Amino acid sequence: EVQLVESGGGLVQPGRSLKLSCAASGFTFSNYYMAWVRQAPTKGLEWVASITNSGGSTYYRDSVKGRFTISRDNAKSTLYLQMDSLRSEDTATYYCTRCYFDYWGQGVMVTVSS
Amino acid sequence: DVVMTQTPVSLSVAIGQPASISCKSSQSLVGTSGKTYLNWLLQRPGQSPKRLIYLVSKLDSGIPDRFSGSGSETDFTLKISRVEADDLGVYYCLQGTHFPNTFGAGTKLELK
Numbered sequence: 001e002v003q004l005v006e007s008g009g010g011l012v013q014p015g016r017s018l019k020l021s022c023a024a025s026g027f028t029f030s031n032y033y034m035a036w037v038r039q040a041p042t043k044g045l046e047w048v049a050s051i052t053n054s055g056g057s058t059y060y061r062d063s064v065k066g067r068f069t070i071s072r073d074n075a076k077s078t079l080y081l082q083m084d085s086l087r088s089e090d091t092a093t094y095y096c097t098r099c100y101f102d103y104w105g106q107g108v109m110v111t112v113s114s
Numbered sequence: 115d116v117v118m119t120q121t122p123v124s125l126s127v128a129i130g131q132p133a134s135i136s137c138k139s140s141q142s143l144v145g146t147s148g149k150t151y152l153n154w155l156l157q158r159p160g161q162s163p164k165r166l167i168y169l170v171s172k173l174d175s176g177i178p179d180r181f182s183g184s185g186s187e188t189d190f191t192l193k194i195s196r197v198e199a200d201d202l203g204v205y206y207c208l209q210g211t212h213f214p215n216t217f218g219a220g221t222k223l224e225l226k
Contacts, residue, residue, distance in 0.1 A: 035215070037163075045155075045163060045206055047215040059213045095162060100210050101153055102174065104162040 002026040002103045004096045009108035012086055022079040022096030022105055029077035030054075033099035036070060036081050038092035039107075046092075049081065050099065063089075086112045116140050118207055120218025128226040133194040135221045137207035142187045144211070151210035154183055154192045157220075158203040167192065199225065 008020040020036070035050040049070040050059045058070050069082040079096055093107040117140040127133045135154075143150045154167040165174050167183040170190060180195045194201060202225060207218040 044204075044220045045157075045208070045217045047208075047217065050213070050215070061214045100151065100165075100168060101155065101163075101208060102165050102168070104164070107162055 002098070004098065004103055004105035006094065006096050006105045006108035009094065009110045011111045011113065013114050014087060014112055016086055017082070017084045018086060018110060020081040020083070020094055020096075020108060020110070022081075024077045024079065024096075024098070027098070029072075030074040034070075034072060034079045035097050035099055035101070036079075037095045037097055037101075037104075038090075038110075039095070040089075040092045043092075048094070051079070083110070086110075088112050115214055116143070116209055116212050116216050118209055118216050118218040120207055120221055122221060123219070124222040124224065126224045126226045127194075127197045129199060130196050131226075133197050133201075133223060135192045135205055135207075137185075137190045137192070137218050139188045139190075139209055141212070143190075143209050144187060150186065152183075152185070152190050153208040153210060154181075155206045155208060156201075156203050157206065161203075163206065197223070197225075 003025045005023045012018050036048040038048050051070045055072045067085045071080045091112050093109050095107045096105040119138045121136050150170050152170045155163040155165050157163040166177050171183040182193045184191050204220045204222050206220050
């Protein structure tokens, strides 16, 4: 059974950093592109970043480019999202998803507030 | 960025009746491979999104054939032949052809 379990969320002050993790199981992690998608409270879904199966290429939405870094450790079957210089508008539930969006984690809440 | 225009914003449907949701993209979703990466997802209240349909019309495993997807290029439709109570939630279209990947704003399906 495919499972994606996010962790690392919480309350953080503006300008600070947070690193999310997504532990994958039930499939060969190194064979799949992965992505992070977020959802601000009461809002719709928004793609954040994607990474190729080898980790050799990454893609970001403009609003997080230069602040967020997506990475992966295929030996540990884990996806990461390093979030720096956080802003209030980054407040959202962050979902880890296997591309092409066929499996999703339960989500982890990130709140950016002073 | 590719804009996904999804209509209607909300839909009130009686059990057993059909429902239809439209999604129009601002540019063609046909990729260099010739495939069209248009997905439909359902987010039930309090849950993570779940993919229902991929590549325009292919049903994910376990999705009842009451659901169907159609369309091409820039114009796509999700149809539910007979709505059931379990179909409640917000439906999103999602294009995976171009970066940034983009979602429609969502259609909330409610029971009449």
